[in-house]
Amino acid sequence: MGKLVTEMLKGTLEGIVLAILSSRPAYGYEITARLRNQGFSDIAEGTVYALLVRIEQRGLVDVEKVPSEKGPPRKVYSLNDQGREYLEEFWRTWSFLAGRLEQLRKGGEWT
Amino acid sequence: MGKLVTEMLKGTLEGIVLAILSSRPAYGYEITARLRNQGFSDIAEGTVYALLVRIEQRGLVDVEKVPSEKGPPRKVYSLNDQGREYLEEFWRTWSFLAGRLEQLRKGGEWT
DNA sequence: CCTAGCTATTCGGTGTTGCTAAGTACGAGT
DNA sequence: ACTCGTACTTAGCAACACCGAATAGCTAGG
Numbered sequence: 627m628g629k630l631v632t633e634m635l636k637g638t639l640e641g642i643v644l645a646i647l648s649s650r651p652a653y654g655y656e657i658t659a660r661l662r663n664q665g666f667s668d669i670a671e672g673t674v675y676a677l678l679v680r681i682e683q684r685g686l687v688d689v690e691k692v693p694s695e696k697g698p699p700r701k702v703y704s705l706n707d708q709g710r711e712y713l714e715e716f717w718r719t720w721s722f723l724a725g726r727l728e729q730l731r732k733g734g735e736w737t
Numbered sequence: 738m739g740k741l742v743t744e745m746l747k748g749t750l751e752g753i754v755l756a757i758l759s760s761r762p763a764y765g766y767e768i769t770a771r772l773r774n775q776g777f778s779d780i781a782e783g784t785v786y787a788l789l790v791r792i793e794q795r796g797l798v799d800v801e802k803v804p805s806e807k808g809p810p811r812k813v814y815s816l817n818d819q820g821r822e823y824l825e826e827f828w829r830t831w832s833f834l835a836g837r838l839e840q841l842r843k844g845g846e847w848t
Numbered sequence: 849c850c851t852a853g854c855t856a857t858t859c860g861g862t863g864t865t866g867c868t869a870a871g872t873a874c875g876a877g878t
Numbered sequence: 879a880c881t882c883g884t885a886c887t888t889a890g891c892a893a894c895a896c897c898g899a900a901t902a903g904c905t906a907g908g
Contacts, residue, residue, distance in 0.1 A: 633748025808855035
């Protein structure tokens with residue numbers, strides 16, 4: 627897509643990744659691939675890795691190094707309790723924003 | 738709200754303001770007040786003004802200086818054709834993102 | 849009179865985030 | 879050896895929202 631989606635991803639990509647991890651653990655390369663398949667065609671490789679480092683440092687995920695037959699060892703991330711809590715907070719915030727936007731789009735008038 | 742909404746607003750606040758302007762022209766102080774009434778309680782004053790300067794420089798809005806009885810002259814912004822086009826593009830991008838997020842939230846599985 | 853308070857805009861500096869681009873590392877097939 | 883696909887890392891950049899302070903005009907209270 628374009629610049630617009632890039633800016634919108636700020637703040638939401640983190641939640642997206644956490645949501646992906648909430649269904650099952652995954653590693654960076656895999657997450658990037660999945661995102662690309664889901665229409666986020668130009669997600670940068672490095673973006674995802676940087677994000678994973680961030681959420682790890684915040685203690686939202688647990689990490690385990692798992693050897694791979696096809697390359698260097700994978701760092702498999704799994705959501706922990708703190709991460710699950712944070713994800714809920716993310717969804718609440720998202721709902722609020724999405725609600726406002728929807729109203730804005732339909733009503734046109736708003737206030 | 739908190740840090741989460743701040744990050745999410747990156748990229749969407751611009752669209753929100755354009756959408757507000759699409760219903761009728763407005764000036765900075767007024768827009769800020771409206772946003773605050775709509776739940777965006779901690780939108781910073783300066784943020785809105787900076788955004789307005791940006792969209793003006795991109796040629797998405799027309800500006801008219803209008804004297805006020807209660808203070809310094811107002812800069813009234815109105816959406817022009819280019820702005821309306823951009824707003825549509827914004828909505829398309831938003832729809833895409835919102836769709837993905839909704840799927841993620843429900844399905845849990847996704848791919 | 850002048851100080852406080854509301855209206856209204858501007859500006860400089862900060863932190864977070866995603867992107868670009870390059871590099872490192874490992875294994876398999878040619 | 880060489881390339882290709884897998885897998886992760888790092889340094890520097892641009893955009894955006896925030897904070898705090900400054901500027902400016904007008905009105906009302908002490």
